[in-house]
Amino acid sequence: GEDVEQSLFLSVREGDSSVINCTYTDSSSTYLYWYKQEPGAGLQLLTYIFSNMDMKQDQRLTVLLNKKDKHLSLRIADTQTGDSAIYFCAESSDNTDKLIFGTGTRLQVFP
Amino acid sequence: DTGVSQDPRHKITKRGQNVTFRCDPISEHNRLYWYRQTLGQGPEFLTYFQNEAQLEKSRLLSDRFSAERPKGSFSTLEIQRTEQGDSAMYLCASSMTGATEAFFGQGTRLTVV
Numbered sequence: 500g501e502d503v504e505q506s507l508f509l510s511v512r513e514g515d516s517s518v519i520n521c522t523y524t525d526s527s528s529t530y531l532y533w534y535k536q537e538p539g540a541g542l543q544l545l546t547y548i549f550s551n552m553d554m555k556q557d558q559r560l561t562v563l564l565n566k567k568d569k570h571l572s573l574r575i576a577d578t579q580t581g582d583s584a585i586y587f588c589a590e591s592s593d594n595t596d597k598l599i600f601g602t603g604t605r606l607q608v609f610p
Numbered sequence: 611d612t613g614v615s616q617d618p619r620h621k622i623t624k625r626g627q628n629v630t631f632r633c634d635p636i637s638e639h640n641r642l643y644w645y646r647q648t649l650g651q652g653p654e655f656l657t658y659f660q661n662e663a664q665l666e667k668s669r670l671l672s673d674r675f676s677a678e679r680p681k682g683s684f685s686t687l688e689i690q691r692t693e694q695g696d697s698a699m700y701l702c703a704s705s706m707t708g709a710t711e712a713f714f715g716q717g718t719r720l721t722v723v
Binding site for chain 2: 503530539540541542543544547587589596597598599600601602603
C-alpha cells in the first residue's frame, strides 16, 4: 500500500537552513506536497511539485524530488522562529486527489 | 470567502453517545474530503465527495461513521456510539476538480471520555 515516512524532529538555529526529508512508496504519485501545521491551526499548503519535476523554488523554499529513490525534501533558507511548526509531506496519485500524509516533522527553531 | 469552516471546533462527549460535525467548504468547490488526525500522526483519509456523491470511503470508516453531503454544499460526519479510540481531530478539506490545492478547515477536535 501507499506509505509516506518522515523523521520526527528537527532542531535548527535561527538563520540557518532547515532540510526536512520524506520518502514515499507509491511510484504512481502525481503530485507531492508540503503542508505546514501550527498549533491550533489547520493545514496550510506551502508548496507542491509535479512528479516529472526535479526541483521547485519558491522564495525561501526549495523542493527537491528524486523520483528514482522516491525521496522528497524541503529546504527552508534563513529559518525564522515563525517557521516552528509541524511539516507534513503528502502525495496524491489518483484522480480523486485524496492525500496520503506522512507522520510529520516537528521543526523547532531556536534563537 | 472565508475559507473552509468547521463546526464545532471542540466537542467533548461521553462514550456511547452520537456526535455530528459540520463542514462548509469554499462555495464553488465541488470536492469535499474528510480526514482524521490522531495525536502525533499525519491526517488519514476517511472519505470524499464529488458534489453530492460519496465516491470513496476508507477502510478506517467503520459502520459507526456516516457522512453526507445532501445538496453538494455542506457536509456532515456522524459518529454513532462513540468510543475512546474515536478521539481525534477531524479535518475537512475542499477543492475543485483538477485543482492541485485542497484547502483545509481548522478541524473539529473530538474528545471521548
